Amino acid sequence: MTDDSHGLRGAGPTQRSVEIGVTVAMAVFSLIVVAGSLKAGIGWGAEGPQAGFVPFYVGLMILGSSIINFGALVVERPDAQLFAEWGQLGKVMSVLVPTSIYVALVPWIGIYVASALLIAVFMRWLGRYGWGLVAAISIGVPLVTFVVFEKWFLVPLPKGPIEAYLGF
Amino acid sequence: MEEIVNLFHGFAVVVQPFNLMVMVVGIMLGVIIGVLPGLGGANGVAILLPLTFSMSPTSAIIMLSCIYWGALFGGAITSVLFNIPGEPWSVATTFDGHPMAQQGRAGEALTAAFTSSFVGALFAVIMITLVAPLVAKFALQFGPAEKFGVYFLAFCSFIGMSKEPPFKTVASMMIGFALAAVGLDSITGQLRLTFGYTELLTGFDFLIAVIGLFGIGEILLSIEEGLTFKGGSAGINPKVVFQTWAELPRYWMTSLRSCVIGCWMGISPAGATPASFMSYGIAKRVSKHGDRFGRGEVEGVVAPETAAHAAGTAALLPMLSLGVPGSPTAAVLLGGLLIWGLQPGPLLFVEQKEFVWGLIASMYLGNVVGLLVVLTCVPLFAAILRIPFSIIAPIILVFCAIGAYTVHNSTFDVVMMLVFGVVGYILKKCNYPLAPMVLAIVLGDKAEEAFRQSLLASQGGLGIFFSNGLVSSIMALGLIALFWPLISNALTRLKPRTAL
Numbered sequence: 001m002t003d004d005s006h007g008l009r010g011a012g013p014t015q016r017s018v019e020i021g022v023t024v025a026m027a028v029f030s031l032i033v034v035a036g037s038l039k040a041g042i043g044w045g046a047e048g049p050q051a052g053f054v055p056f057y058v059g060l061m062i063l064g065s066s067i068i069n070f071g072a073l074v075v076e077r078p079d080a081q082l083f084a085e086w087g088q089l090g091k092v093m094s095v096l097v098p099t100s101i102y103v104a105l106v107p108w109i110g111i112y113v114a115s116a117l118l119i120a121v122f123m124r125w126l127g128r129y130g131w132g133l134v135a136a137i138s139i140g141v142p143l144v145t146f147v148v149f150e151k152w153f154l155v156p157l158p159k160g161p162i163e164a165y166l167g168f
Numbered sequence: 169m170e171e172i173v174n175l176f177h178g179f180a181v182v183v184q185p186f187n188l189m190v191m192v193v194g195i196m197l198g199v200i201i202g203v204l205p206g207l208g209g210a211n212g213v214a215i216l217l218p219l220t221f222s223m224s225p226t227s228a229i230i231m232l233s234c235i236y237w238g239a240l241f242g243g244a245i246t247s248v249l250f251n252i253p254g255e256p257w258s259v260a261t262t263f264d265g266h267p268m269a270q271q272g273r274a275g276e277a278l279t280a281a282f283t284s285s286f287v288g289a290l291f292a293v294i295m296i297t298l299v300a301p302l303v304a305k306f307a308l309q310f311g312p313a314e315k316f317g318v319y320f321l322a323f324c325s326f327i328g329m330s331k332e333p334p335f336k337t338v339a340s341m342m343i344g345f346a347l348a349a350v351g352l353d354s355i356t357g358q359l360r361l362t363f364g365y366t367e368l369l370t371g372f373d374f375l376i377a378v379i380g381l382f383g384i385g386e387i388l389l390s391i392e393e394g395l396t397f398k399g400g401s402a403g404i405n406p407k408v409v410f411q412t413w414a415e416l417p418r419y420w421m422t423s424l425r426s427c428v429i430g431c432w433m434g435i436s437p438a439g440a441t442p443a444s445f446m447s448y449g450i451a452k453r454v455s456k457h458g459d460r461f462g463r464g465e466v467e468g469v470v471a472p473e474t475a476a477h478a479a480g481t482a483a484l485l486p487m488l489s490l491g492v493p494g495s496p497t498a499a500v501l502l503g504g505l506l507i508w509g510l511q512p513g514p515l516l517f518v519e520q521k522e523f524v525w526g527l528i529a530s531m532y533l534g535n536v537v538g539l540l541v542v543l544t545c546v547p548l549f550a551a552i553l554r555i556p557f558s559i560i561a562p563i564i565l566v567f568c569a570i571g572a573y574t575v576h577n578s579t580f581d582v583v584m585m586l587v588f589g590v591v592g593y594i595l596k597k598c599n600y601p602l603a604p605m606v607l608a609i610v611l612g613d614k615a616e617e618a619f620r621q622s623l624l625a626s627q628g629g630l631g632i633f634f635s636n637g638l639v640s641s642i643m644a645l646g647l648i649a650l651f652w653p654l655i656s657n658a659l660t661r662l663k664p665r666t667a668l
Contacts (some may be wrong), residue, residue: 019598026339033346033361040353040360048624051353051360054616058345072333083597088392095391096590099384099565103586106569107579115566119559127558141563145570148219155218155574166545 010085018083019072026066033059094126110160112142169300178525182533187230190223191530194231194424195538196545198238203246203549207564209239209480210496210606211383214375215571217504226526230449232504233484233527233535236497237289240440240480241542244281245549246471248274257440257476259450264461264468271464275408278546283416284423284470286539288478291427292434293531300517300528303489307514312621313632317642319615320648322492329442336600344605347372348612354397355620359490367580374609375575376584378496381602383568384589387561389596409543419470422451426471434494435486440479447475481531488524489514492611498605499610528665576582580618593605 033055040052084092098121105114120138123129149155150168159168177276181187201212213232220228241256261281273593310318323341330337350361351371362368416423426447433443451471452461461468483494484501491513493499505512516524542549572585592602626632634640648655 015598018482018594022594022598026343029343029346033349036361036363040358044628045356047356049620049628051356051358054619055346055349056344056433058349062339062342064344065335069333069339071231072335084392088394090396092388092392092593095388095565096560100586102565103569103582106573106582108284108291111570111573115562115569117560118566122558122562127556129558138437141566145566149570153219155571156577157570158579160660 010082010087012085012089014078015081015083016076016078017072020070023066023070023073027063027070028060030062030066033062042101046051085095098125108160110163111158112146113160115142115145144153172299174525175529176296177522178527178529179533181226181526182230182524182529184632187227187526188226190231191234191534192541193538194234195238195534195541197243198235198240198538199242199245199542199545199549200238200552201235202239202242203552204564207567208386209236210381210500211377211379211386211568211571212239213497214378214503215383215567217375217500217507218571218574220504221507221574225510225520226523227503228233228504228508229501229523229527230530230534232501233530234538236501236540237531237534238541239497240289240477241282241285241538241564242549243476244285245278245542245546246553248277248281248469249550250553257444257480258472259441260444260476261469263448263472264463264465267462267464268466268469275405275463276412276466277469279409279412279543280416280466280469282539282542283413283424285477286475286535287423288427288430288476289481289531289535292431292478292481292485293528293535294523295431295482296488296531296651297528300485300489303485304514304517308518309492312513312618312625313635313639314642316615316618316622317633317639317646318490319611319618321642321646322486322611323604323608323615324646324650326601326607328649330601330604331442332599332601336598337604340595340600340602341604341608344519344608345612345616347377347605348374348609349616354613354617357373365633370576372609373575373581374582375500375583376572377588377609378606379568379572380499380585380588380608381595382496383564383571383601384586385592385596387564388589388593390557391561415466416470419467422467422471423448423474425450425454426474427478430475433475434479434482436524440476440483440495443479444476445470471617484531486578487512488527490518491614493607498604499607502610522652551619555592559612 007029014047037052037056037059040055041050042052042056043050098118102114102118105117116138119141123137124131145157149157182191194518197216198209198212199436201207203210207215213235216235217232223231240257243253244261244265247253247258247261248269251262251266253259253262265277265281268274300442307318326341327334327337342441346361348371350368352358352369353360359369429447429450430440430443433446434440448461448468451467452458455461455465455467456465457465480495480497483498485494487493487498487502491502493502502512505516510516510520510523568585569582572581573579595602623629624630632639633643
């Protein structure tokens, strides 16, 4: 009755397994914090408590609360509530992957060209718009951004070879 | 008396043409941010922060605070017309606002929502005008121990008032503190938790965290839910507005109650979202028409909107007078202060009179302007929401990236923004509250400094936090706030016994 994770709603990772993963990740993070604090010194120095004093206890509190959260999850009866269906996660990835590529491209080709590409990919691939509209918006938005930031508010943004070629 | 003179000076600053223009632009941008999914008060203000770098601090804070008012107003538009809360604090507005729109009473619902927002904000601004200078004067006597006490109280209230499991709040908050600690230690000048990475020398900037956690995370959530907008028409005309205004005074008691709830929840950092729910819940219980709530009752729009706007505005009181922001958006404004070279805290009222009173005066005027803008431009803003997600989402992503880059002119920050985005998406889905994490990143260094200075003064004894009446009572309040769920539980269990 409760085991309908393969039923009508589609499959996917359960809420419980993801939450357990989160508590484990937090525990690992807390150990890194504790290790870093020990390296900085957690005792009493010339200026009072040393640099690692507060982060050390902060790390212990993260560890403690993630153990408690973990315990609460283990004790609770497993149910079939999903974190998200695979199809939904696929949609999330369809945003996340182009955005990751975008972020990786910014230092190399500048934010304007990368932004134009990102908007074009989204509109063409996810929205299936005609090339005319895609070109208008994907070139128009970075152009307006350029005028507002570089000319109007005098805030320089990362630029790449194309802007250099155009003399900016 | 002195405050009134200062306030008039503030008005003189605000009515300068440039500041008025900045105000209108801020409100318009704010409403757009409030309407768009994925952009909210906190990350919207964070993204637009670089636009203010070349302005004077006073114009800058007017613009940013007006963006905030605009976002508060804007959240209501989508709730009523599309049943999609643009902001978490307008979720409760959908309960009665959207049914009203479905019955063809969208104009009435919107007018009621905007007017209540205005009333709530006005109440909170008057409260700030009267109370903030006193609090600041009082806080000038604070030593490190008292300062730490205030931070302690703020963070304990978060744990005690949170709807999420307390240990999730603690975990989220402590991760914020750990991230705040990364980089240069301000007291010893020593590096810590950098593990040899030069990118981590300056630590994690909370603006990056805000843009990532709230901006990118929110987009990922929206795309997963597969947003489609099906909205009612946004007809609003003067006749409807005046009819609704004639009707609203009937709900003065609900309004007043919601104002008080909102102010209280805004000052204690519970924030606008719980304030709106609490106000709605109480109004439903107390109202004569409580059974009709949820089917399109005006009172059900008045209560949450008044409280949300009062809370959103009141959140600026501790930010201005103590340097402790009451909400993530107030935290971003506080970050702006630091960037413009101002030191937040009680001294602001002494050293930066023009700035503080200009801001307070702009709150009065900004809300009037905001009310007029939203009442006249609703169809325009509703049209923005009809732009398909596959066009608006990449544009929002681009603006998030620009906002993250401009904080320190660093592309590493853009990468961090994306990481925070994924973390925000997962944590939000696992019911970890994000606001405490952001506030801990903002206040972590200051809280730690106050803590360590106190310990230095006492040679390591924790007794210093209970060494005098003032600090003891602040700490005691903090402990009460921390254990409030247990205390209120015990109290309700005691009640039936005393009745016997």
